[in-house]
Amino acid sequence: MKTISTLVATALLLAACNGNKNPYDASGTFEAVETIIAAEATGTIKTLSIEEGLTLQAGQQVGSIDSVQLYLRKKQLQAQILAVLSKKPNIASQVSSLREQLKQAEREQQRITRLLKADAATQKQLDDANAQIAIVQKQIEALQSSLGITSSSLNEETLPLQVQIEQLNDQLSKCKVINPVKGTVLTKYAEANEMATTGKPLYKIADLSTIILRAYITGDQFAQAKINQPVKVLVDTDHENYKTYEGTIEWISDKAEFTPKTIQTKDERANLVYAIKIRVKNDGFLKIGMYGEVKL
Structure with a gap:
C-alpha cells in the first residue's frame, strides 16, 4: 500500500509539473x-475631421489651416507681374512705320x-535708292534689337x-492637411479653431491591418530562429484559452540584451536574450500593448 501511494504521489507531481510548463x-x-x-503651415485650424479610432486612407484630406493671407500675397504678386509686363513694347506696331518706308524705298x-x-x-x-533701302533695313534691325532687349529685361524682372x-x-498646398499613410487614428492632439504652427503635432496614426509582436528569445532559440520563418502566436482570450495566429519573423536582433523585466522566456534563468519582430495579420482583435506568446 505504501508503494502504491508513493507511485500515485509521484504521478501527480509529474502531472503538475507538466501542467505548469509554458x-x-x-x-x-x-x-x-x-x-x-x-502641421506644415502656421495659422488657425479651420477644420480637422478626425476622431480617435477612425480609419483614414493615404492621400485623404482631413483638415485645413487658414490661408487667406497667403492667398492675398499671391494676388498681389500676380498684379505686380501684370504691371511689369504692361510696359513691354509692341514690337510689331513700332516697326510697322519703318516697314512702310522700306516698301516705299523698294x-x-x-x-x-x-x-x-x-x-x-x-x-x-x-545708287541713292539702294542706299536708302539699306538705311531703312538697318533702322528696322536696330529698333527690333532695342525693343527685344527691353522685352527680355522686363520678362526677367518678373522671374523673382x-x-x-x-x-x-x-x-x-500645405494649408491642406493631407493624411500621408493608411491607418487608424490613435491619438488626436489638436482641435478646430486652435492655433497651429509648423511642426505642431495634429494626430498620431498607425496601420493596424498587420501588427508586430516584439518578443525575446534565448541564445539557444536564437540559433533556431530565421527571417521569414512562420511561427504560431498565442493571445489570451480569457484565463484559460488562447487565440492562435499565424505569424512571420521579419527581424532578428544581432545583439543580446538583458531580459526585460516584463518579459518571460522559456528559460527564465537566461540573463541575455535577443529581440525579434513577428508580423501578424490583424483581424481586429489585436491591440497595441497586448501581450502575446510565440511558439517557434
Whole structure:
C-alpha cells in the first residue's frame, strides 16, 4: 500500500509539473509603426475631421489651416507681374512705320531701275535708292534689337515674382492637411479653431491591418530562429484559452540584451536574450500593448 501511494504521489507531481510548463517559447507585446502627423503651415485650424479610432486612407484630406493671407500675397504678386509686363513694347506696331518706308524705298528703287534702262535716270539716282533701302533695313534691325532687349529685361524682372508665387503655391498646398499613410487614428492632439504652427503635432496614426509582436528569445532559440520563418502566436482570450495566429519573423536582433523585466522566456534563468519582430495579420482583435506568446 505504501508503494502504491508513493507511485500515485509521484504521478501527480509529474502531472503538475507538466501542467505548469509554458506552452510557448517566448513572449512580448504588440506594437505598430506609429506616425505623428504635424502641421506644415502656421495659422488657425479651420477644420480637422478626425476622431480617435477612425480609419483614414493615404492621400485623404482631413483638415485645413487658414490661408487667406497667403492667398492675398499671391494676388498681389500676380498684379505686380501684370504691371511689369504692361510696359513691354509692341514690337510689331513700332516697326510697322519703318516697314512702310522700306516698301516705299523698294518701289522707288524699282522705278529708277526701269528709268535707267530707258536712259531716263542716272546711275547715281539708282545708287541713292539702294542706299536708302539699306538705311531703312538697318533702322528696322536696330529698333527690333532695342525693343527685344527691353522685352527680355522686363520678362526677367518678373522671374523673382514668379518664384515667389511658386513658393506661395507650395505654402497654400500645405494649408491642406493631407493624411500621408493608411491607418487608424490613435491619438488626436489638436482641435478646430486652435492655433497651429509648423511642426505642431495634429494626430498620431498607425496601420493596424498587420501588427508586430516584439518578443525575446534565448541564445539557444536564437540559433533556431530565421527571417521569414512562420511561427504560431498565442493571445489570451480569457484565463484559460488562447487565440492562435499565424505569424512571420521579419527581424532578428544581432545583439543580446538583458531580459526585460516584463518579459518571460522559456528559460527564465537566461540573463541575455535577443529581440525579434513577428508580423501578424490583424483581424481586429489585436491591440497595441497586448501581450502575446510565440511558439517557434
